Amino acid sequence: MQDFFTIAKTDFLDTFQGAWIFPLLLIVLVFIFWKEKDDMRRLLLGVLPLLFLFIYWCPLTGMLFMKLLGENVYWRILWLILIAVLIPYGCCLLIGHLKGWLRQGAFLIGMAVIVLCGTPLFQSEEFQASTNDYKIPQNVVAVCDLLPGNVHALVSNRLMPYIRLYDPSITLEFGRNALAYNGIENPTGNQILYAEAQKEEIDVPALAPLAKEEGCTFLVFSNSRTYSDDWEAYGYKEYGHTDEFTIFVDTDYEEGQNTKKWEE
Incomplete structure (x- = not known):
């Protein structure tokens, strides 16, 4: 079990470390639970992401999926949490409850927060300028x-x-x-x-x-x-x-x- 938590922690930090996207995701999930009135949307956009997090960290489900998927790709369970959908939806939900200049201000602030909470993608060592038409090393x-x-x-x-x-x-x-x-x-x-x-x-x-x-x-x-x-x-x-x-x-x-x- 100790090996499971070591692998899960390492993969989780490799996915989210160096950015504030995950704390922002948690704030958005709380806001969706609070403000979303549609039960189906609350289930899909609020409950399911938390369920996937539970599956990821729970030793019973985690060790099962590690055996089925392989330890090297276990972290892909985190892909099931559609961050690129949830955070913009939470921002739109907030903006929808505002009017006038507050709505415009919230939009600009939301865009700034998303940018500042992320990491510069193309500065990562995984990205390099392509030297051929095939875009391969x-x-x-x-x-x-x-x-x-x-x-x-x-x-x-x-x-x-x-x-x-x-x-x-x-x-x-x-x-x-x-x-x-x-x-x-x-x-x-x-x-x-x-x-x-x-x-x-x-x-x-x-x-x-x-x-x-x-x-x-x-x-x-x-x-x-x-x-x-x-x-x-x-x-x-x-x-x-x-x-x-x-x-x-x-x-x-x-x-x-x-x-x-x-x-x-």
């Missing part, structure tokens, strides 16, 4: 320009969300949902392959046969990784590299060969 473009089309690949976690945005003809052994495999004590099936691929020093004799068995023609790892053995002794060789990644290819691969694991 440039290191992904560099890797995709080296990879041929119509192949199956195992790639670094940093590349997973973007590869198929640039070239959908490439199929991937793992997508973002594979992050749920992290922390599994007794991996099975291709979870073992994923676990091997996360090691700082890649155990080549262990990973290479698993990758071949799953039909991974190309392997893409960060340049920071080290390797326990020579890849060519286990059926792979270096294909190319970028500033951040090294690409290996199955020695049985022939240029132009279609090794996709599935068809679109």
